[in-house]
Amino acid sequence: MTSAVANKKRSRLHTSILFYVSLLLILLVVCFPFLWMILASFKTQxxxxxxxxxxxxTPIMDNYKTVFSEYEFVKPILNSFIVGLSSTLLSLLLGLPAAYSISRYRQNMLGLVILMVRFIPGITFLIPWYVIFSKMGLVDTHFALSLSHLLINLPFIIWLMIPYFDSLPRELEEAAIxxxxxILGLFLxxxxxxxxxxxxxxxxxSFIFSWNNLVFSMALAGGNTQTLPLAVFNFISYAAIDWGALMAAAVLITVPILVISLLSQRFIIQGLTAGAVKG
Incomplete structure (x- = not known):
């Protein structure tokens, strides 16, 4: 009996060691590019x-100084923040009522159409968007970029919120009615x-998708509305690549989103798992 218990404990120990070693290897592979990026941002070429x-x-801070002094990186940061925030707010304003309507009134055909739009590559809309906004004189404006990002954010928000609204008990709504x-008061x-x-x-x-979007910025952004993914190309020239400044810029782009994600991970897990178990 004692031998069986000892073998069982030994088996559990081996399983735990194997699990943590595997986890460590996976984390090493996943985190290595990010670690290399951070270290490179403090190195010379x-x-x-x-x-x-x-x-x-020997660590240096010259790359970060170069990013802000020579490449004027503050303006793209502000542009990306404005476009990301405005497109996210617009997507929430339109997407939350749409998701609630699809969930409660079983508008499956409407949901299918929205899902099909999400599956279409964003680059498909590039030329039509450019023609429309150029005719309206809206190229190189935050408004044009924010509207173009709705094509990505709006369907995503709708399809993320539909199962969440499905998981809410209908008895609360019936009692409120x-x-x-x-209906508006119930929703709000x-x-x-x-x-x-x-x-x-x-x-x-949604904000992350907008923050990282490059396709629409290549056609609709200009000197006044250049976003961060587009500003990265400033570090690449015909003759050479300024790797130090490029890595410093990549750190500045990545760290804010990473910090926000870590601080909000509890809500992210709750939001993504909502509707997984009903009843």
């Missing part, structure tokens, strides 16, 4: 190219407060 200096180098609440005062984790998840992921 020579140190970046020398593989033997991966960890042994019996008490004399209107009951449904939305109960859906905060899902809304936070949808908002964060």
């Amino acid at each position: 020579v140190d970046i190219m020398a593989t033997e200096r991966f960890l042994s180098f 019996v008490d004399g609440s209107s 005062r009951i449904i939305l407060p109960l859906s905060v984790p899902g809304i936070i998840t949808a908002s964060l992921l």
Whole structure:
């Protein structure tokens, strides 16, 4: 009996060791590019190219100074923030009522059409958007970029929130209607407060999609509205690539989103798992 218990404990120990070793290897593979990016942002061009200096180098801050002094990186940061925030707010304003309507009134055909739009590559809409906005004189404006990002964010928010609204008990709505609440009042005062984790998840992921979007910026952005993904090309010239400044810029693009994601991970998990178990 004692031997059987000892063998069982030994088996559990081996399983745990194997699990954590596997987890460590996966984390190493996933995190290595990010680690290399951070280290390279504090290196000179020579140190970046020398593989033997991966960890042994003298850190410098010149790359970050170059990003803001020579490449004027503050303006693209502000542009990306304005476009990301405005497109996310517009997507929430239109997407939340649409998702609730599809969920409660079983508008499956409408949901299917929206899903089909999400499957279509964004580059398909590039030329029509450019023609429309150029005719209206809206090229190189935040408004044009924000509207173009709706093609990505709006279907995503709708399809993320539909299962969340499905998971909410209908008894609450029936009770509110019996008490004399209107559909709009029910949606604003009951449904939305109960859906905060899902809304936070949808908002964060929508903002990330907009923050990282390059396709629409290539056609609709200009000197006044250049976003971060487009500004990265400033570090690449015909003759050379400024790797140090490029890595510093990549860190500045990635870290804010990473910090927000880590701080909001509890809401993200709740939002993505909503509707997985019903009843």
